[in-house]
Amino acid sequence: MGGPTNYGMSLQRYNAGDVDGVMELMDPNAQYHDMIYLEPFKGAKEVRRYFDKVTSIVPGDLKFCVEDITDGDPRKVGVKWHVELNGYEFPFSRGASFYEVTEQGQILYGRDLVEPAVKPGSSALLALKLLTPLIRKLGPNANPGKLKELPVKGGLMWAFFAGYMGFVFFSTVLPGPAIWQTPPEVFKEVFYESVDWLARADFFYINNGLTALGISPIPSTTVHPVSLGIFNFVNAWSMMFWPVMLADKKGQAVKQRFPLWFGTQFLTNVFFIPYMAVRQFESKTKPNLAAPGCDPKRLPPYASVLAVVGVIVGVATFFWMPLAHPEYGSIADRWDFFLEACTLNRAFFAFVLDMVLYSVFQSVLLANAPPAYRYTPFFGLAAWLIAPSEVELED
Numbered sequence: 001m002g003g004p005t006n007y008g009m010s011l012q013r014y015n016a017g018d019v020d021g022v023m024e025l026m027d028p029n030a031q032y033h034d035m036i037y038l039e040p041f042k043g044a045k046e047v048r049r050y051f052d053k054v055t056s057i058v059p060g061d062l063k064f065c066v067e068d069i070t071d072g073d074p075r076k077v078g079v080k081w082h083v084e085l086n087g088y089e090f091p092f093s094r095g096a097s098f099y100e101v102t103e104q105g106q107i108l109y110g111r112d113l114v115e116p117a118v119k120p121g122s123s124a125l126l127a128l129k130l131l132t133p134l135i136r137k138l139g140p141n142a143n144p145g146k147l148k149e150l151p152v153k154g155g156l157m158w159a160f161f162a163g164y165m166g167f168v169f170f171s172t173v174l175p176g177p178a179i180w181q182t183p184p185e186v187f188k189e190v191f192y193e194s195v196d197w198l199a200r201a202d203f204f205y206i207n208n209g210l211t212a213l214g215i216s217p218i219p220s221t222t223v224h225p226v227s228l229g230i231f232n233f234v235n236a237w238s239m240m241f242w243p244v245m246l247a248d249k250k251g252q253a254v255k256q257r258f259p260l261w262f263g264t265q266f267l268t269n270v271f272f273i274p275y276m277a278v279r280q281f282e283s284k285t286k287p288n289l290a291a292p293g294c295d296p297k298r299l300p301p302y303a304s305v306l307a308v309v310g311v312i313v314g315v316a317t318f319f320w321m322p323l324a325h326p327e328y329g330s331i332a333d334r335w336d337f338f339l340e341a342c343t344l345n346r347a348f349f350a351f352v353l354d355m356v357l358y359s360v361f362q363s364v365l366l367a368n369a370p371p372a373y374r375y376t377p378f379f380g381l382a383a384w385l386i387a388p389s390e391v392e393l394e395d
Helices: 002-015 019-024 043-057 122-142 144-149 152-170 184-194 203-212 225-247 257-267 269-278 303-323 331-344 346-365 379-386
Strands: 026-034 062-069 076-085 095-101 107-114
Touching: 002 019, 002 062, 019 026, 019 043, 026 043, 152 269, 152 346, 225 257, 225 269, 225 303, 225 331, 225 346, 225 379, 257 269, 269 346, 303 331, 303 379, 331 346
Parallel strands: 026 107
Antiparallel strands: 062 076, 076 095, 095 107
């Protein structure tokens, strides 16, 4: 009768708030699973910590009352119970338990199943029917205990990508028309800004620089300096992400990094967010367990060159936007243009949003770099690429 007897003794001590007495009946390797938690508590320390937490929160006048208990096995016991408050049954407090004891009479395993407060009724059977094909396909991975082994971060990033695409391209909340309502002149502007040297060689201000020197191999089509500045700044940032992708420890799981990076030069986060999602996956069903951050030893030898180009474009942008093409007015006029473009031009707003997201992604990719590199947008990344040997990696 070890099982029923020890369960009864532990229940009496538990109702009395005697956690020390309860633990005397527990095996050092005991496991206790309260089914409102995903995982069981393993070992005396975890079980003790759980009971201490319960007794510190649950009022002392709530008592567990046994309705029925099995007695056919000396080492195993099933129990039907409910909770009472001042002699009255507490709502939604019924439950059932299973306990197992060792040969020495100590509790080795316990599982408590509590009555749910929400009663789904027949809808639970419908949910079971609908979920069965998915569970059948997932197989062992459908076990909730394996959720922490699945690439949840990658799934969340794909969900974010879907939200980004819907928000930027199809939402009616953003300034300007949705993609299917975009007038031809907007596409023309994006074309002029994206097809860089093939259209007007104004990528990184190349054609404007040549024109200033009296060389005009390709006719220049003037774009507002604020608009062109934002475009070139974002593209310089995109360019500097390439060596980072090569040094990214998790990025080794992404087999097609170059096409994704190349796409960022034209459509930024339409391609970079998928990279941030795919890098979380080691395979189709397993998460990428590589350490976070970038390894400076994996940087290509030309990383510093790209960084220097990026810095030149970045610094040039800060002068270009307020000073280039005086016909576009004063600094105040250009600031007004920036604010107006953010509220009326969807493509312009998307580039500004991309800069915000790039700041976040930079901090993620440089996870093991000092804060000055991680959290200084654009220029922190450039500094890290120029002098990676100065970075002290964290363990």
